[in-house]
Amino acid sequence: MKYYVGVDLGGTNIAAGVVDENYQIISRHHVRTYASKTFEELIADIAKAVYDVVDKANLSMSEIVSVGLGTPSCINPETGMLVHANNLNWENVPLPKEMEKHFQVPVFIRNDADCAALGEVLAGAASKYDNALMVTLGTGVGGGIIMDKQIFNGSDHMGAEVGHTKLVYEGIKCTCGQYGCFESYASATALIRRTKETMQQHPESIINDLCENDTDAVDAKMVFDAAQLGDVTALGLIDQYINYVAAGLSTLIVIFRPQVIIVGGGISNQREYLIDPLKKKLIRYTFAAEKIGVPHVIAAELGNDAGIIGAAMIGCQT
Amino acid sequence: MKYYVGVDLGGTNIAAGVVDENYQIISRHHVRTYASKTFEELIADIAKAVYDVVDKANLSMSEIVSVGLGTPSCINPETGMLVHANNLNWENVPLPKEMEKHFQVPVFIRNDADCAALGEVLAGAASKYDNALMVTLGTGVGGGIIMDKQIFNGSDHMGAEVGHTKLVYEGIKCTCGQYGCFESYASATALIRRTKETMQQHPESIINDLCENDTDAVDAKMVFDAAQLGDVTALGLIDQYINYVAAGLSTLIVIFRPQVIIVGGGISNQREYLIDPLKKKLIRYTFAAEKIGVPHVIAAELGNDAGIIGAAMIGCQT
Numbered sequence: 287m288k289y290y291v292g293v294d295l296g297g298t299n300i301a302a303g304v305v306d307e308n309y310q311i312i313s314r315h316h317v318r319t320y321a322s323k324t325f326e327e328l329i330a331d332i333a334k335a336v337y338d339v340v341d342k343a344n345l346s347m348s349e350i351v352s353v354g355l356g357t358p359s360c361i362n363p364e365t366g367m368l369v370h371a372n373n374l375n376w377e378n379v380p381l382p383k384e385m386e387k388h389f390q391v392p393v394f395i396r397n398d399a400d401c402a403a404l405g406e407v408l409a410g411a412a413s414k415y416d417n418a419l420m421v422t423l424g425t426g427v428g429g430g431i432i433m434d435k436q437i438f439n440g441s442d443h444m445g446a447e448v449g450h451t452k453l454v455y456e457g458i459k460c461t462c463g464q465y466g467c468f469e470s471y472a473s474a475t476a477l478i479r480r481t482k483e484t485m486q487q488h489p490e491s492i493i494n495d496l497c498e499n500d501t502d503a504v505d506a507k508m509v510f511d512a513a514q515l516g517d518v519t520a521l522g523l524i525d526q527y528i529n530y531v532a533a534g535l536s537t538l539i540v541i542f543r544p545q546v547i548i549v550g551g552g553i554s555n556q557r558e559y560l561i562d563p564l565k566k567k568l569i570r571y572t573f574a575a576e577k578i579g580v581p582h583v584i585a586a587e588l589g590n591d592a593g594i595i596g597a598a599m600i601g602c603q604t
Numbered sequence: 605m606k607y608y609v610g611v612d613l614g615g616t617n618i619a620a621g622v623v624d625e626n627y628q629i630i631s632r633h634h635v636r637t638y639a640s641k642t643f644e645e646l647i648a649d650i651a652k653a654v655y656d657v658v659d660k661a662n663l664s665m666s667e668i669v670s671v672g673l674g675t676p677s678c679i680n681p682e683t684g685m686l687v688h689a690n691n692l693n694w695e696n697v698p699l700p701k702e703m704e705k706h707f708q709v710p711v712f713i714r715n716d717a718d719c720a721a722l723g724e725v726l727a728g729a730a731s732k733y734d735n736a737l738m739v740t741l742g743t744g745v746g747g748g749i750i751m752d753k754q755i756f757n758g759s760d761h762m763g764a765e766v767g768h769t770k771l772v773y774e775g776i777k778c779t780c781g782q783y784g785c786f787e788s789y790a791s792a793t794a795l796i797r798r799t800k801e802t803m804q805q806h807p808e809s810i811i812n813d814l815c816e817n818d819t820d821a822v823d824a825k826m827v828f829d830a831a832q833l834g835d836v837t838a839l840g841l842i843d844q845y846i847n848y849v850a851a852g853l854s855t856l857i858v859i860f861r862p863q864v865i866i867v868g869g870g871i872s873n874q875r876e877y878l879i880d881p882l883k884k885k886l887i888r889y890t891f892a893a894e895k896i897g898v899p900h901v902i903a904a905e906l907g908n909d910a911g912i913i914g915a916a917m918i919g920c921q922t
Contacts, residue, residue, distance in 0.1 A: 417759035543758040545759055
């Protein structure tokens with residue numbers, strides 16, 4: 287049996303796992319870290335997490351084929367450079383090279399959304415498919431594109447910025463500074479924003495009760511909870527939200543024609559109110575849907591494990 | 605020296621060329637054909653054009669490595685099936701297999717926009733680049749995506765439908781039946797449509813003179829001609845048009861990050877009034893343009909030869 291280590295490196299959390307060649311996580315380890323640490327301290331924290339998780343699996347580092355790091359960053363896997371990481375305040379860091387000072391195992395690096403998509407395709411919701419688009423509806427809209435079971439990143443690995451495709455020409459301003467990005471309409475944040483704008487004009491809406499009339503307390507789950515109770519305002523908000531999600535996905539469908547779209551993020555468990563209607567709306571919004579069809583739509587299955595499994599297997603990407 | 609035949613198969617015209625391994629066209633042959641012909645008749649016409657162009661090059665079929673066909677159709681190169689061709693009224697036709705009955709040379713098939721993009725990357729405007737997007741602004745918006753000098757078509761070769769990415773959520777109706785497609789705003793047809801809508805409100809515009817007050821006679825060149833004469837209406841129309849082109853391209857840039865965008869179509873020779881301002885507008889409309897930059901923008905160079913050269917080289921695609 288071959289063993290790999292996958293590390294999901296967030297701004298405040300290092301999650302590591304030993305993954306076997308059948309994509310099973312056989313040990314896990316979590317540690318908190320801080321963006322305020324120096325680069326060397328953080329590298330040391332990651333290295334220690336790797337040693338610890340290997341130890342937990344009753345293995346030694348010499349039995350590990352490779353270590354993969356998934357980070358919410360702009361990566362150049364060919365040069366091994368982490369080009370830019372907002373949450374870690376890093377620019378142009380040779381992360382794998384630094385890691386390799388700590389152990390004699392090759393280290394690979396990729397964007398965390400790509401790792402999650404790869405994990406779901408190798409071992410999760412999309413294991414039957416070779417070509418998949420994973421879209422994570424959260425604070426923003428993250429995306430990972432897998433073609434022939436390989437991560438697709440475009441030229442110089444700088445592409446696949448799914449959330450910043452245009453959906454509304456000259457639309458509302460996105461956090462990126464551009465206008466009308468898919469993310470500005472299809473993130474959970476966007477749903478919450480529109481809910482806040484709408485609920486006060488609808489004092490009869492249950493959403494007002496669920497948040498105890500504190501609009502700052504509104505979250506996406508409250509909107510879905512209200513919809514399940516038959517709240518007309520919530521149902522309308524969700525219907526409009528899914529229109530945006532479907533229309534934005536249609537752009538990615540006509541370009542990639544993935545076999546399946548994997549929906550991740552906190553709201554992806556809303557099967558009846560999100561996943562099922564999204565399937566129907568994709569037909570409405572996608573070019574040549576009647577002739578060619580549209581991809582299957584499924585919810586992500588692996589949660590945070592997807593990122594660990596995907597990161598572990600980066601070294602196996604051709 | 606190795607020789608290849610490329611055929612650009614339109615609805616009314618068969619253009620064939622013998623292309624050598626340095627991507628030079630060494631003989632050409634054009635014949636008219638008719639969509640009303642039977643399938644067998646059309647196959648025979650194509651085969652005859654291939655024999656004739658090889659003859660013109662003073663070669664024999666035994667010296668030809670492969671024949672490539674570019675058609676304005678939906679293709680599955682793996683099965684060799686022409687899935688759907690609007691202009692020829694064909695559905696699910698095994699075109700290469702039928703062609704191979706006429707000569708003992710392997711026949712390959714691809715979409716004509718992909719062939720043109722490949723031709724420009726191998727031998728034309730983008731020969732310095734490996735990763736390019738070609739966008740043809742004509743009746744519609746055609747596109748070809750070349751990654752690592754290979755045609756990119758997405759899963760099952762059904763993707764890369766550049767013209768039908770969404771640009772304006774719930775925008776105007778496209779010929780495809782969907783709403784707000786890139787093509788509906790960025791084609792030459794769209795520029796003409798908006799010109800017609802606008803010129804009558806501006807009787808002072810030179811466009812009225814150029815078309816002799818016959819709005820049906822307006823073409824894209826008249827708008828650019830008027831702009832060159834300083835016509836404010838024309839300048840405004842073109843400025844708005846380039847905004848749409850740039851915004852639509854921004855979606856493709858954030859996904860593919862091509863090194864270069866090749867602009868084709870009749871208006872692509874409008875350097876000062878189209879290509880140069882488009883470069884600037886891409887910066888305005890593209891995510892992270894300040895950090896990552898935007899692709900170069902160049903006009904296509906090879907005209908119809910691009911499709912012949914690209915088609916000829918399909919067999920060399922891995």
